[in-house]
Every structure is written in C-alpha cells, then in structure tokens.
Amino acid sequence: xxxxxxxxxxxxxxxxxxxxxxxxxxxxxxxxxxxxxxxxxxxxxxxxxxxxxxxxxxxxxxxxxxxxxxxxxxxxxxxxxxxxxxxxxxxxxxxxxxxxxxxxxxxxxxxxxxxxxxxxxxxxxxxxxxxxxxxxxxxxxxxxxxxxxxxxxxxxxxxxxxxxxxxxxxxxxxxxxxxxxxxxxxxxxxxxxxxxxxxxxxxxxxxxxxxxxxxxxxxxxxxxxxxxxxxxxxxxxxxxxxxxxxxxxxxxxxxxxxxxxxxxxxxxxxxxxxxxxxxxxxxxxxxxxxxxxxxxxx
Amino acid sequence: xxxxxxxxxxxxxxxxxxxxxxxxxxxxxxxxxxxxxxxxxxxxxxxxxxxxxxxxxxxxxxxxxxxxxxxxxxxxxxxxxxxxxxxxxxxxxxxxxxxxxxxxxxxxxxxxxxxxxxxxxxxxxxxxxxxxxxxxxxxxxxxxxxxxxxxxxxxxxxxxxxxxxxxxxxxxxxxxxxxxxxxxxxxxxxxxxxxxxxxxxxxxxxxxxxxxxxxxxxxxxxxxxxxxxxxxxxxxxxxxxxxxxxxxxxxxxxxxxxxxxxxxxxxxxxxxxxxxxxxxx
Numbered sequence: 001x002x003x004x005x006x007x008x009x010x011x012x013x014x015x016x017x018x019x020x021x022x023x024x025x026x027x028x029x030x031x032x033x034x035x036x037x038x039x040x041x042x043x044x045x046x047x048x049x050x051x052x053x054x055x056x057x058x059x060x061x062x063x064x065x066x067x068x069x070x071x072x073x074x075x076x077x078x079x080x081x082x083x084x085x086x087x088x089x090x091x092x093x094x095x096x097x098x099x100x101x102x103x104x105x106x107x108x109x110x111x112x113x114x115x116x117x118x119x120x121x122x123x124x125x126x127x128x129x130x131x132x133x134x135x136x137x138x139x140x141x142x143x144x145x146x147x148x149x150x151x152x153x154x155x156x157x158x159x160x161x162x163x164x165x166x167x168x169x170x171x172x173x174x175x176x177x178x179x180x181x182x183x184x185x186x187x188x189x190x191x192x193x194x195x196x197x198x199x200x201x202x203x204x205x206x207x208x209x210x211x212x213x214x215x216x217x218x219x220x221x222x223x224x225x226x227x228x229x230x231x232x233x234x235x236x237x238x239x240x241x242x243x244x245x246x247x248x249x250x251x252x253x254x255x256x257x258x259x260x261x262x263x264x265x266x267x268x269x270x271x272x273x274x275x276x277x278x279x280x281x282x283x284x285x286x287x288x289x290x291x292x293x294x295x296x297x298x
Numbered sequence: 299x300x301x302x303x304x305x306x307x308x309x310x311x312x313x314x315x316x317x318x319x320x321x322x323x324x325x326x327x328x329x330x331x332x333x334x335x336x337x338x339x340x341x342x343x344x345x346x347x348x349x350x351x352x353x354x355x356x357x358x359x360x361x362x363x364x365x366x367x368x369x370x371x372x373x374x375x376x377x378x379x380x381x382x383x384x385x386x387x388x389x390x391x392x393x394x395x396x397x398x399x400x401x402x403x404x405x406x407x408x409x410x411x412x413x414x415x416x417x418x419x420x421x422x423x424x425x426x427x428x429x430x431x432x433x434x435x436x437x438x439x440x441x442x443x444x445x446x447x448x449x450x451x452x453x454x455x456x457x458x459x460x461x462x463x464x465x466x467x468x469x470x471x472x473x474x475x476x477x478x479x480x481x482x483x484x485x486x487x488x489x490x491x492x493x494x495x496x497x498x499x500x501x502x503x504x505x506x507x508x509x510x511x512x513x514x515x516x517x518x519x520x521x522x523x524x525x526x527x528x529x530x531x532x533x534x535x536x537x538x539x540x541x542x543x544x545x546x547x548x549x550x551x552x553x554x555x556x557x558x559x560x561x562x563x564x565x566x567x568x569x570x571x572x573x574x575x576x577x578x579x
Contacts, residue, residue, distance in 0.1 A: 077565020104345035138349040197417040214558035217551045234561045
C-alpha cells in the first residue's frame with residue numbers, strides 16, 4: 001500500500017490489501033460446512049450426460065461394456081464417483097463388464113473399485129462370467145491400436161495371471177470391435193481422446209467418457225458424432241447419480257452419492273469465489289476513485 | 299493396530315502437510331512434497347520396469363536368444379533392435395557420446411508421428427469439419443419430398459453464400475489479386491440468388507442456431523488467426539467476433555479448471571472428515 005494512502009487508511013484500503021489467507025479460510029469453511037451437514041441437491045441431467053446414461057440404460061442384458069481406468073490417485077476424488085455410479089448402473093442392467101487400464105496407476109484403482117462397489121453390492125456377479133479385470137498393459141495409444149483388431153495379442157492373461165482362454169467371458173471377445181460400448185475414465189494422456197482416435201473412429205465402436213472438469217472443454221467437440229456422451233467433473237457425476245436415483249429409486253436408495261454431496265460443497269465454494277470476485281472489483285474501483293481524489297487534492 | 303488405520307493417519311499427516319503451504323512454505327510441506335514426488339517416481343519406475351522392460355522385452359527376447367543357440371530362428375529376435383535403441387537412449391547420461399541418444403529419439407518421434415498421422419487426420423480434421431458443417435435448419439420429424447428438396451437446396455445455398463463471402467473477403471478486395479470483372483459479377487450474382495433463396499428458405503424452416511453459432515465461431519476464429527491480410531473493415535469485424543469466441547472458450551476452460559481444482563480440495567477434505575476424523579458417515 002502506498003505510504004500516503006496507508007497514513008489515511010480506512011476500512012476500504014485495508015480490505016483492498018486483505019491477506020489472501022483469509023480467503024483460504026472462507027473457502028475451507030465453504031467446503032467443510034456443507035460436507036458436515038451432508039446436504040445433497042437434485043441435479044437435472046444435461047443432454048451430454050443423459051446421452052451416455054441412455055446408451056447404457058438401453059443396452060440389452062448381456063451386452064459388453066468395457067470400462068477403462070485411465071486415471072490415478074491424484075484425480076480419483078473427481079473421477080471415482082463417476083466410475084462407481086456407471087459400474088452400479090451397468091451391473092443393474094446385467095451387462096458384462098470388462099475392466100482394464102491404460103494407466104499404470106489405474107490397476108490398483110480397478111481392484112479397489114471391484115472390492116468396494118462390485119463385490120459387496122452385486123454379490124451375484126461372478127468373476128470370469130459376468131466381469132473380468134484385464135489389468136494394466138503398457139503401450140498407451142499403441143495398445144489401443146493393437147487391441148482394436150486383436151485383443152489376445154496383448155492380453156494373454158487377466159490381471160490375476162489366469163490364462164485368457166480359460167475365462168468364459170473372454171470367449172466372446174476377439175477384439176475391441178466385439179464391445180458394445182467403451183467408457184474411458186480419465187481425461188489425461190492416454191485417455192478418452194486416444195480411445196476415440198484409435199478405437200472409436202477406426203473401429204466404429206461407441207465410445208463414452210467420464211473426465212476431470214479441466215479436460216472436459218477439450219472433449220466436448222467430439223460429442224455427439226464421435227462420442228456417445230461425456231460426464232465432465234463432479235457436476236457430471238452428480239447429474240448421473242441424480243438421474244439414476246430418480247429412475248431406479250429402489251435399487252439406489254441406499255447407495256452413496258458422493259458426486260451429489262460434493263456438488264453442494266462445490267456450489268457453495270463457487271458462490272464464495274464469485275462473491276470475492278465481485279467484492280474485489282468493487283473494492284478496486286472504490287480504492288482507485290479515492291486514490292484519484294487524493295492525487296487531485298495534492 | 300489395524301494397518302488401514304496407520305495408512306489413514308499417514309495419509310492425513312501428508313494431506314495436512316501439503317495444505318500447510320497455504321499458510322506459508324515450511325519443512326512439513328517440503329517433506330510431504332518430497333514423499334509425493336519420490337513415491338510417484340518410484341511407482342512409475344517399478345511399473346514401467348515390470349510392464350515394459352520385463353513383460354514386453356525380456357520375456358520375448360530371452361527365449362528367442364535361447365532358440366538361436368539351439369539353431370532355431372525366432373522372429374522375437376527382432377526385439378534386439380529395440381533393446382539396442384533403448385541402450386542408445388541411455389547414452390544421454392554420458393555427455394561425450396550423448397548425441398547418440400538422438401537416433402532412438404528420432405525413431406520414437408517418427409513412429410509416433412506415423413501412428414498419429416492418419417488417425418488425427420480422420421478424427422481431428424475430417425470428422426471435426428463434418429461436425430462443424432451442420433444443417434442450417436432443424437429437420438422436422440416428418441418431412442415431405444418438397445420440403446426435403448427445399449432443405450437440401452437451402453443448405454447448399456446457405457453454404458454457397460458463406461463460401462462466396464469467404465471468396466470476396468480473401469480475393470475480392472485484395473489489391474494483389476485482381477479478379478476479372480466477369481468473375482466478380484458471377485460471384486455477386488450467385489451471392490444475390492443465394493441470399494434471396496436462403497432468406498426465403500430460412501423463413502419457412504426453424505434455424506439450427508447451435509449449428510450456426512458453431513460455424514460462425516470456427517469461421518471467425520480462423521479469420522482471427524489469418525495474418526496475411528490486415529484486420530480492417532469486414533475482415534477486422536469478423537476477427538473481433540473471433541476473439542469474443544476465443545474469450546468465451548478461455549473463460550469456460552478457466553471455469554472448468556477452477557471446478558476441477560475445487561473437486562480435488564473437496565476430495566481431500568472429505569477424506570479428512572470421513573476416513574480420518576470420522577465426523578461424517
């Protein structure tokens with residue numbers, strides 16, 4: 001703060017140069033209080049979310065859904081709610097679920113998802129018959145490029161080391177073209193974009209995605225011609241959860257809805273940020289006016 | 299003590315350590331950051347070693363070499379080339395002969411470019427252009443043959459107007475390219491007919507506003523990046539509209555980035571409240 005202004009500093013000037021740590025406290029409270037209260041609001045699904053929901057919902061029982069875990073623990077808070085709700089929806093529709101990862105960090109998250117969601121909530125789902133975990137394979141987009149024509153060239157075993165020929169669910173699959181839908185969870189490289197470029201477009205396989213909010217704007221142009229639908233960040237997760245909850249209230253009444261819960265905290269935090277932007281601008285213009293007045297007085 | 303509890307306490311300790319940077323830089327933050335970086339590097343190293351070097355190279359190359367000693371040729375012996383390229387890459391660590399690492403690097407760059415070339419051309423160029431050029435009107439659910447004809451002719455004409463406008467913008471007024479008068483007259487007549495029919499047609503059908511906005515955004519955005527002609531007059535106006543579209547795009551991206559970062563914060567606080575402190579179920 002300039003000395004001449006500091007000498008005459010009132011509330012206006014002090015607020016203009018407020019310590020940013022106060023802002024952090026406000027943001028922390030904006031996040032903590034809604035989480036403590038456990039609030040959740042209904043969300044209206046946007047067309048791009050609804051498109052992916054409809055695609056999964058309309059798939060007949062026994063259809064093949066490939067879920068690729070293309071993310072790591074750093075983005076898990078944002079991606080995991082989408083993985084959980086889509087997996088629940090797929091299991092409810094009795095789809096055959098194929099799990100894999102093109103990210104090394106995705107493998108452990110695949111196992112975690114199976115242990116925390118699939119096994120306790122859908123005990124009738126049998127490994128090898130209703131779902132399989134193919135695990136992680138190195139190769140990035142090269143891997144996708146190969147398995148679009150020949151799955152078994154890269155996957156001779158599943159994640160547990162079982163021979164792929166001995167897994168009943170794999171007998172119906174020779175390449176990615178046998179999949180009815182691919183959903184990639186991620187947003188980084190390799191991710192949804194690579195699935196579209198190397199599997200969706202050349203193989204004519206429907207590809208959907210669920211990504212971090214930061215990468216969503218880069219992926220929207222692929223919808224609807226090259227991508228079935230997209231869940232962008234926590235907002236997408238909340239919309240999907242809300243729609244599933246409304247459509248199947250009995251099946252999902254007791255399942256957790258982390259997306260919807262986090263969206264409340266998100267909304268409050270956004271309001272706080274917007275208020276600070278408005279407040280900061282008002283303070284700036286008032287301060288500038290006062291500073292001009294001081295200069296004129298001199 | 300349950301190992302999970304120990305894990306949760308360590309995670310909470312490190313989470314709070316990272317968050318402590320918001321107050322100011324401190325040893326606790328440095329310690330947590332170093333652990334995060336080291337752990338990530340170690341995880342990736344181990345993963346790539348076992349998934350790439352061992353699973354892809356060693357398990358294929360080693361039996362091939364054994365077969366060779368038994369007098370049989372195995373095509374997997376070609377992995378020797380990959381191994382040599384890998385070793386050449388490591389020569390970067392030896393400064394006097396570090397230049398050798400450029401050779402495998404050129405193979406990687408060339409291979410990646412070749413792999414991406416066709417896919418990018420198809421998915422990110424041709425199909426994206428196809429998605430950009432949408433019908434100028436919304437098709438009704440049931441449509442007669444007269445209307446169908448009108449839709450097709452109308453779309454062709456609207457597109458023709460845009461192309462002709464582009465032709466005028468790029469060449470019509472250029473001082474360096476002087477088009478002959480009959481050509482200009484031809485362009486003008488086409489534009490006049492197209493405008494007339496296009497207007498008549500658009501009055502009878504609902505406009506596809508989204509499609510038109512997308513086309514306008516792409517068209518004006520491209521004009522903004524066209525630096526071979528001075529941004530004045532109509533050209534300058536279109537470039538300004540292009541900057542507005544770019545600003546909206548950047549704004550949307552920034553908004554999404556804020557949402558993404560906030561989600562990560564919420565995720566960590568959710569972990570602290572639910573799994574560590576257990577104050578929320």
